[in-house]
Amino acid sequence: MSLASLERRRLTVTGNDGVGAYRVLRVSDPHGPPPSPGQFSMLTAAERWGGGVDERPHLPRAFSVARCKDGEAHYLLEDVGPGTRRLCELRAGDEVWVLGPLGRGFRRPREGRRAVLVGGGVGIAPLAIWQDELLDRGAPHALMLGFRDGDHALGANLLRCARVATDDGSLGHPGLVTELLETELEDDPRAEVYACGPPPMLEAVRSLCERRGVPAQLALESGMACGFGACFGCVVPTRRGGYLRVCVDGPVVDADLLDSVAAITTGPPCPA
Amino acid sequence: MSLASLERRRLTVTGNDGVGAYRVLRVSDPHGPPPSPGQFSMLTAAERWGGGVDERPHLPRAFSVARCKDGEAHYLLEDVGPGTRRLCELRAGDEVWVLGPLGRGFRRPREGRRAVLVGGGVGIAPLAIWQDELLDRGAPHALMLGFRDGDHALGANLLRCARVATDDGSLGHPGLVTELLETELEDDPRAEVYACGPPPMLEAVRSLCERRGVPAQLALESGMACGFGACFGCVVPTRRGGYLRVCVDGPVVDADLLDSVAAITTGPPCPA
């Protein structure tokens, strides 16, 4: 796990490309600490952060590092509010403040288990960099991604060999990605599941894996003010009682730490 | 004097050109009520008003209509803070909210008097449209403009046949524009002075005209929240005691209403 510098870094945007309903923001970061898959950064546009709807955004926003390549960090963005809107506007040459990499990323599959990556919506982001690493290591794995429609499903092109499900049936399996997962676990119970996506999807993954006794690592989201454990704002309830901070105890947590992921759904901000 | 509509209008920027230290913002407004010289508008960028230094601007900003030509209103801008900075950034195709025209403009010279226009810095703006009207009417007049340096003095090109003074002597008369005025009034005491500029200049004009018994109309500035008499924030003290609201009783006022213009100088915002 890489440690972040206490100093947020002012980095230059090298590109911002539309991929279906998403954008991929590329930031030049040749000297930054290399992020582990599943880690995230807190991003703030260097200019005009604020002044959107309701005079927001004010605080930085959390984004998974989606890829790290050729001295650039990639972030996958979905415009759901004033912060993501502003970041979606950035173009090559603009600058962003980056604090990170933060949090705990994915851990390798337990001995004898094969990685099964399950993503929903913009939650495919950390799976991309994780797949990159699995491919580098030549580790066998399966990948299945769910999207609401065909435009969003174009995001699947950012990864390799994904099986795709769409809610509206416009591409791949018509239905939920967890249905694909169910079949997959049927076929190969010696899996270790890596999931990131909207809370209902994560909850479905969690309870499915629990029922089948398959270990799962869930990349959680939660409204964050700081990203480094300072505000105690990003908590989710744990099975043992009490709360964990998603930013420092996660975002990737073992599924069996949680009773349910549904409890988190009310938390802002937390896009589909 | 034109009446404004109660509805602020969303208009399109047609251009924004640098003129020395200033910018001229052009806004398409073919159907708006024609402004009288000396009237002003409250401007707000339609996008991203806010989010500058200290999360400002929040309120609209007042700008004299500097010219009205070919269905466009021109505004002369000097970047002195977050509001003017944002407006200076606007480019053709961007949109602004415009409330106006507002306030009371210049009145014609009294019978037998010749208009002498005296401007300082960005205060040349209302004199430009006033000169346009005087030229249209074939009314004889004199024009003298003061600037801090040569870069600002390029603003004089927006008007015709100006005598220029610069503080640093880089162009025209080295010194204050009020020195030019003094000579002018020496030569032609049957003048009516129209002045707009920073408070110390206005005060010098006021006391000079008072001493010489020359009528003067001063275009005042004052920090404004609304521009239409609602907030009572834009006041300046009057000679009779009490205050007048610059937005509805001015911005152009007869100099003899005031004891001194210096009292206004502390008021934000009020650029040089």
Added chain:
Amino acid sequence: MSRVEFCGLTLAHPVINGSGTFDAIAARRVFGSDLDERFPFSAYVSKTITLRPRAGNPPPRLWEASAGLINSIGLPNKGLRGYLADDLPELARLPVPLITNVMGSTAAEVIALVEAVGERAEVSAVELNVSCPNVETGLDLGADPASLAALLREVRPHTAKPLIVKLTPNTADVALVAAAAEAEGADAVSLINTLRARAPASHRSHRAAPGLGAGTGGLSGPAVYPVALAQVAAVAGRVGLPIVGMGGVRGERQARELLEAGATLVAVGTETFRDPLAGARIAAALRETPANREQRAF
């Protein structure tokens, strides 16, 4: 959402102006007949009127803050007599009911104001400002339940018109103060007034001068909205009186949230400075999206 009953008045919609944030007489000069044709509020609340004329505070009176405005206007007004003689006839021509806001520094002053204003047929309701932080009244009468109760006990009998008490937000527990107002016969409460605030010293002139002529002022605008919502909800949880909710309302969202928190009307202040038709815009939006509203309610 269309007609609203408030203190016996039937209003066309639930959006009015905050006292001191819209001068209808000046606006008529500026906008002409447009003002009356598209009057943005369903009732008009006057600026605070005092017994004697006041010039108001020395400028500067305004300071823009982060997402807000600090003002130290100082309640300039013509005084009771000037108001009744000059302003009331003009305000009576407005197409909406008139609420007159008054403030006095003693019970006797307040009684004189409430009586004189209340007996005028043009005035539909009286709003009592017990909260303006810009003015040295010695005491802030509304800051504490006991002193407000004492004042209302004396004042209430002096008018049969609806009496709205405009509470101060600068208090430890606004719900307690509202309960005192209810107990002493207020017909409604309105809140929030501006938060006591200070602008930095201005360094523009040669000597360090305060950013506001009066040193301190009151904060309004979006910055105060979360405080307004908390106070309106707290008051609604405590008293049964109708509430005029205000403080940082910019658009439909805040208006709707205040109504959902228990307000009967919402008032718009600072946003009107940005958009004179803000009140009408918000009222129209509230009217247009009842379906949306129900959708969100289950």
Added chain:
Amino acid sequence: MSRVEFCGLTLAHPVINGSGTFDAIAARRVFGSDLDERFPFSAYVSKTITLRPRAGNPPPRLWEASAGLINSIGLPNKGLRGYLADDLPELARLPVPLITNVMGSTAAEVIALVEAVGERAEVSAVELNVSCPNVETGLDLGADPASLAALLREVRPHTAKPLIVKLTPNTADVALVAAAAEAEGADAVSLINTLRARAPASHRSHRAAPGLGAGTGGLSGPAVYPVALAQVAAVAGRVGLPIVGMGGVRGERQARELLEAGATLVAVGTETFRDPLAGARIAAALRETPANREQRAF
């Protein structure tokens, strides 16, 4: 501006953290040795510690407001025993003096906390939180001069360490409350804590849920700065105690204005969430521009 004396401590600069806005132990995990090498504050103020452990409020705990943040964290902490056993040894390794912030709902609780914390050599000063609006203590002890005085009269004798009282801004006249603290032997006051605020109901889930798990919360960040400046100036005008000024400090400008208004130290809270080195950035800026400062002073 370099070394500052505060309550007998000599601090390297006048910028500290606001309680509950920087978890130095978590930060050490996140940033490693960088944390100690570039520690941004000249003293470290702990999160509020209570007698018994607290899990804190249910999420959501954060709501972004216009130019600010509403939080309802609910003072999660390990309780006194856990703090002393687990956290204190880790915090003692920080390169700066340690101030421990405590809160109790009765005088007996506060005494137990102040005694236990005050006797530890690692602790340089005790800050007493009498103001947290997120927690149902029944009473807000700091909201009123008399109840604060009564509390301090009991608590003060129980520690020889400097006692800083963190005042609540949710009060009618904070200067009166500060005067009560001074009279009862407080060594310093700190302000402002968050303003009582409410986030709108959230319509994201199927049922309308509150935007904050706890319903109400506290507002911080730039939105509250004009209120902080007014309260610090009011307190400085009334008491001779050193003041820790905070509330919406984002940069040098606000820090300097609070110092000019009478604060001895300034604390940074919400801005640290945006920039973990905000404290150091502001301290450096204060150090670098004394000339500028003098220029502006004549």
